[in-house]
Amino acid sequence: MTTVSLKPAFAAPPVPADQLGSIGVRMAFAAGEEIYAQDEEADMIYRVVSGAIRTSRLLSDGRRQIGDFYYNGDFVGLEAGPVHRYSAEALGPCEILVIRKSALKLYGEEGIRIERMIWAETARELQRTQEHLMLLGRKSACEKVASFLLGMAGRFRGEVAELPMGRQDMADYLGLTIETVSRMVTQLQVDGLVRFVDNRRFEVRNQPGLAQLVEA
Amino acid sequence: MTTVSLKPAFAAPPVPADQLGSIGVRMAFAAGEEIYAQDEEADMIYRVVSGAIRTSRLLSDGRRQIGDFYYNGDFVGLEAGPVHRYSAEALGPCEILVIRKSALKLYGEEGIRIERMIWAETARELQRTQEHLMLLGRKSACEKVASFLLGMAGRFRGEVAELPMGRQDMADYLGLTIETVSRMVTQLQVDGLVRFVDNRRFEVRNQPGLAQLVEA
DNA sequence: CGTTTCATTGAGTGCGATCAAGCCGTGTGG
DNA sequence: CCACACGGCTTGATCGCACTCAATGAAACG
Numbered sequence: 434m435t436t437v438s439l440k441p442a443f444a445a446p447p448v449p450a451d452q453l454g455s456i457g458v459r460m461a462f463a464a465g466e467e468i469y470a471q472d473e474e475a476d477m478i479y480r481v482v483s484g485a486i487r488t489s490r491l492l493s494d495g496r497r498q499i500g501d502f503y504y505n506g507d508f509v510g511l512e513a514g515p516v517h518r519y520s521a522e523a524l525g526p527c528e529i530l531v532i533r534k535s536a537l538k539l540y541g542e543e544g545i546r547i548e549r550m551i552w553a554e555t556a557r558e559l560q561r562t563q564e565h566l567m568l569l570g571r572k573s574a575c576e577k578v579a580s581f582l583l584g585m586a587g588r589f590r591g592e593v594a595e596l597p598m599g600r601q602d603m604a605d606y607l608g609l610t611i612e613t614v615s616r617m618v619t620q621l622q623v624d625g626l627v628r629f630v631d632n633r634r635f636e637v638r639n640q641p642g643l644a645q646l647v648e649a
Numbered sequence: 650m651t652t653v654s655l656k657p658a659f660a661a662p663p664v665p666a667d668q669l670g671s672i673g674v675r676m677a678f679a680a681g682e683e684i685y686a687q688d689e690e691a692d693m694i695y696r697v698v699s700g701a702i703r704t705s706r707l708l709s710d711g712r713r714q715i716g717d718f719y720y721n722g723d724f725v726g727l728e729a730g731p732v733h734r735y736s737a738e739a740l741g742p743c744e745i746l747v748i749r750k751s752a753l754k755l756y757g758e759e760g761i762r763i764e765r766m767i768w769a770e771t772a773r774e775l776q777r778t779q780e781h782l783m784l785l786g787r788k789s790a791c792e793k794v795a796s797f798l799l800g801m802a803g804r805f806r807g808e809v810a811e812l813p814m815g816r817q818d819m820a821d822y823l824g825l826t827i828e829t830v831s832r833m834v835t836q837l838q839v840d841g842l843v844r845f846v847d848n849r850r851f852e853v854r855n856q857p858g859l860a861q862l863v864e865a
Numbered sequence: 866c867g868t869t870t871c872a873t874t875g876a877g878t879g880c881g882a883t884c885a886a887g888c889c890g891t892g893t894g895g
Numbered sequence: 896c897c898a899c900a901c902g903g904c905t906t907g908a909t910c911g912c913a914c915t916c917a918a919t920g921a922a923a924c925g
Binding site: 866867868869870871872873874875876877878879880881882883884885886887888889890891892893894895 | 896897898899900901902903904905906907908909910911912913914915916917918919920921922923924925
């Protein structure tokens with residue numbers, strides 16, 4: 434199973450998905466399929482069981498910003514005020530646990546526990562978003578790509594890392610164009626910092642060098 | 650009193666500060682004074698009682714990103730994992746209510762209520778940060794400045810809006826330089842969209858025009 | 866084998882950064 | 896009251912990074 438083989442490679446999820454017990458409904462999505470829409474009202478939260486997800490937001494002229502990418506164990510849709518400001522789509526085939534927030538109250542002690550887990554994840558999500566802010570506001574194209582690759586590589590312990598998204602998604606996450614992402618990837622390879630096996634698989638060749646580009 | 654005269658102009662805080670009862674300690678800060686430091690361990694959360702705050706993060710080479718600006722009623726420092734990734738400083742003289750998170754448990758029912766308030770604010774904060782992401786990643790300098798001014802003007806009902814921060818803070822919030830901010834402000838004035846009374850006070854002259862630049 | 870989709874590479878442009886004056890309000894001391 | 900200095904902001908000239916437009920290359924698919 435894909436899910437099982439990928440699991441050990443990802444950063445340890447705070448709580449295994451199975452601890453959610455019987456709460457929520459498992460749903461399958463195909464590549465590119467929308468999980469929820471921008472401006473959609475939202476009482477649901479979502480947890481990745483297998484596969485990968487992106488959240489994204491469109492301006493009316495087509496410019497797109499990706500909020501973040503999510504992998505198994507991650508919660509998605511936490512930010513929800515009255516409506517979702519970002520939509521969520523499957524990067525590839527994936528399974529999602531859908532939980533109705535208002536239903537948690539019905540589950541007593543178990544519901545409370547999950548609610549706390551959600552709050553903790555919301556704070557973590559805020560931290561990650563703040564990191565993303567610094568990246569978008571104050572880093573060069575090269576630093577952006579280096580940060581992204583280093584972060585992705587961190588999910589795979591020294592092995593070849595696999596990108597679940599294409600160049601356009603990377604570009605829209607980093608606030609760049611695909612051409613610039615491509616050029617930076619090439620440059621990082623020429624400099625011997627990373628090596629791409631193919632378009633979506635790479636390994637870090639010079640960890641300290643990469644880390645220096647990312648700095649603090 | 651400055652605080653009192655400003656209060657009605659700000660967006661209604663979800664809960665008035667006085668409902669926090671006796672929990673927490675009121676502290677005064679001078680302009681520019683640090684409320685908490687980047688990488689500082691943090692069990693505290695903070696609430697603005699009067700004045701304005703900024704959160705900011707520095708890279709080792711001096712580049713700075715401002716996370717957000719906070720006004721009375723706003724909670725600051727919610728994101729805290731083990732340490733603060735951003736520091737917080739007073740924009741001008743201000744009063745801050747400092748609350749020890751771990752102490753909330755001692756306050757029984759009242760503590761729980763405040764804890765819930767904090768969680769709700771965290772989700773709101775996440776939403777605002779996501780809005781900020783889109784601004785940094787996909788908007789032009791002109792759109793950035795227009796968005797910022799429109800947002801600030803929204804706190805003042807049609808009257809002359811007052812900026813509690815200087816151009817450098819605006820620039821570091823928007824991911825621009827002071828020169829570019831200055832040029833965009835000039836251009837927006839030439840285009841008749843806003844009018845600056847002085848460096849820190851302005852009014853919106855063409856709301857629809859501005860809103861169009863900001864769009865969705 | 867052609868078609869389609871996605872990534873790379875190249876050439877040229879432009880937006881925002883950088884470097885450098887100049888301006889203006891404010892405060893300070895003579 | 897004026898001269899001066901200082902900090903914050905604006906304006907100008909130039910530069911360079913990342914975008915745009917365009918062509919090519921390389922997989923994936925029917």
